[in-house]
Amino acid sequence: MRSVGVEEELLLVDSRTGEPRALSAAVLAAASRDPQSDDEVFESELQRQQLEFATRPQTGMGELGDEIRRWRKEAARHAEGLNASIAALATSPLPVSPTIGTGERHQWLKEHFGLTAQEQLTCGCHVHVSVESDEEGVAVLDRIRPWLPVLLAMSTNSPFWQGEESGYSSYRNRVWGRWPSAGPVEIFGSADRYHEQVAEMVASGVLRDEGMIYFDARLSHSYPTVEIRVADVCLDPSTTVLLATLARGLVETAARQWRDGEPPARHGVALLRLAAWRAARSGLEDELIHPVTMRPAPAEAVVRALFDHVRDALEESGDVLPAQEALAELLKNGTGSRVQRDLFAQTGNLREVVAECVRRTCA
Template sequence: MRTVGVEEELLLVDPDSGEPRALAAAVLASAERESSEDREVFEAELQREQLEFATVPQESMDDLADEIGRRRAEAAHHAERLGAAVAALATSPLPVTPSLWGGERYGWMAEEFGLTTQEQLTCGCHVHVAVESDEEGVAVLDRIRPWLPVLVAISANSPFWQGKDSGYSSYRSRVWARWPSAGPVELFGSAERYHEQVEAMVGTGALHDQGMIYFDARLSHRYPTVEIRVADVCLDPGTTVLVATLVRGLVETAAREWREGLPPVAHGVGLLRLAAWRASRSGLEERLIHPITMRPEPAADVVRALLDHVGDALKGTGDADRAADAVAALHADGNGARFQRELLHRTGSLRDVVAACVRRTAGR
C-alpha cells in the first residue's frame, strides 16, 4: 500500500482580536524545547505568521487522522503558551501586513518578486504519496492533471482577503498563482523530460532553486514521492484526510493506467487553468468543469466523477466507504469557505469567524 504524508500550514492568530501574529520563531523554539522526537515536526514558512507541520508517512488513514489531530493540538499548545492560537485558515479573514521570515533565500525572493512575496500569507495543504521511481512519478503527474481542480473545490477555505469577501471560495489559490512557476503544466511523457524542464527553469535565474518549482503537482526533490500542492489547508481535519485519501486514489489509479499502457488525457494548459479558476471561484457551491469533458456540470456530479474514477483504488485500500461518507458530509455541511461565509452572515464579525475557526481547527 502506498504511504501518504501531509504537510499543513497553520495561521498564528491573536485569540481576542483574531488578527495574525508574527510569533513563528517563538512557537518553534517552544516546540524544540519540549520535543522528544528525532525529527523536526514543525517548520517555519515564508511569513512569520505561519507555522507548518509534517506527518510521517502513513499507510492507514486512521493513523493519518490521529497524527493530524495530534500535531494540530501540539501547535495549539505551543501557541497558547505565548498568548496566541492556531487556525487552519488558508488566508486571514482580517487585514494583515505579513512579516517575512529572515534568511538569504526568503530575502532573495522578497527582492526578486516584490509585492508577490510580501503579500504571500497563504496556508496550503500538501500531500505526498510514495512512488516506485521517477518514471512512475512522472507518469502519475501526467495523468492526474485534470482532476486536481476538484481537490481545490473540496478544500476551499479562503473566501476572505484583507477584511473583504474576495468573491472566491479559494482565494489562496489565486494569490499563489502569482508565482511564475505555479499552476498546471504540460504533459512531460518521461522522467528525463521532466528533469530537463526543471533544470531549464532554474537555469533561467528567475527561480532561486528547485524548491521554487511550484507546479500543481511535482516530484518531491527530498522524498521518493509525488507532491500534490493545490489544496487549501482544510478547516476540518476530516477534510484533510479526505483530500489525502483522494490523492492516494488518484496516484494509484494513474500508476495502473500507465502500467496498462493507457495514455493521459491531453488537455492543454489553457483549459486546465480555466478549470482551476472555476474551482477556486465556485468551490462546491456552483458548477465545476468536468475533468474529462471540460464542460460545466454541477459540483456534486463532478465530485462523484472523481470518486468513480478512483473507486477501484479506494476499494483496494479499504477507503471507499469512508471517502463516500466524507463527501456526503461535505456536501451537507459545506467546506471551510461555506462555514466562514455563513458564520459572517450570522454574526457580522470576522473576529467571530476566526474564533470559530480556531475551535474547528482542533476538531471542536
C-alpha cells in the same frame, strides 16, 4: 499499499483579537524546549505568521487523521504560551501586514519578487504519495492533471482577503498563482523530460532552485513521492484525510493506466487553468469543469465522477466506506469557505469568524 504524508500550513493568530501574529520563531523555540514534543515536525514558512507541520508517511488513513489532529493540538499548545492560537485558514479574514522571515532564502524571495512575496500570506495543504520511481511519478503527474481542480474545489477555505469578501471560495489559489512557476503544467511524457524542464526553469535565473517549482503537482525534491500541492489547508481535519485518500487513489489509478498503456488525456494547459479558476471561484457551491469532457457540470456530479474514477483503488485499500461517509459530510456541510461565510452572515464580525475557526481547527 502506497504511503501518504501531509504537510499543513497554519495561521498564527492573537488569542484575543484574531489578528495574525508574527510568532513562528517563538513557537518553534517553545517546541524545541519541550521534552514531550517532537520539534522536528514543525517548520517556519515564508511569512512569520505561519507555522507548518509534516506528518510521517502512513498507509492507514485513520492513523494519518490521528497524526494530523495530534500535531494541530501540539502547535496550539505551543502557541498558547504566547497568547496566540492556530487557525486552519488558508487566508486571514482580518487585515494583516505580513512579515517575511529573516532567513537568506526568504530575503532573496522578498528582493526578487516584491509584492508577490510580501503579500503571500497563504496556507496550503500538500499531500505526498509514494511512487516507485521518477518514471512512474511523471506518468502519474501526466494523468492526474485534469482531476486536480476537483481537489481544490473540495478544499476551498479562503473566501476573505484583507478584511473583504473576495468573491472566491479559494482566494489563496489566486494569490498563489502569482508565482511564475505555479499552476498546471504540460504533459511531460518521461522523467528525463520532466527533469530537463525543471533544470531549464532554474537555469533561467528566475527561480532560486528546484524548491521553487510550484507546480500544482510535482515530484518531491526531498522524498520518493508525488507531491500534490493544489489544496487550501482545510478547516476540518476529516476533509484533509478525505483529500489524502482521494489523492492516493488518483496516484494508484494513474499508475495502473500507465502500466496498461493508457495515454493521458490531452487537455491543454489553457483549459486546465480555466478549470482551476472555476474551482477557486465556485468551490462546491456552483458548477465545475468536468475533468473528462472539459464542460461545465454540477459540482456534486464532478466530485462523484472523481470518486468513481478512483473507486477500484479505494476498494483495494479498504477506503471506500470511510471516504463515502466523509464525502457525504462534506457535500452536506460545505467546505471551509461556506463555513466562514455562514459564520459571517450570522455574526457580521470577522473576528468571530476567526474565533470559531480556531475552535474548529483542534476540535
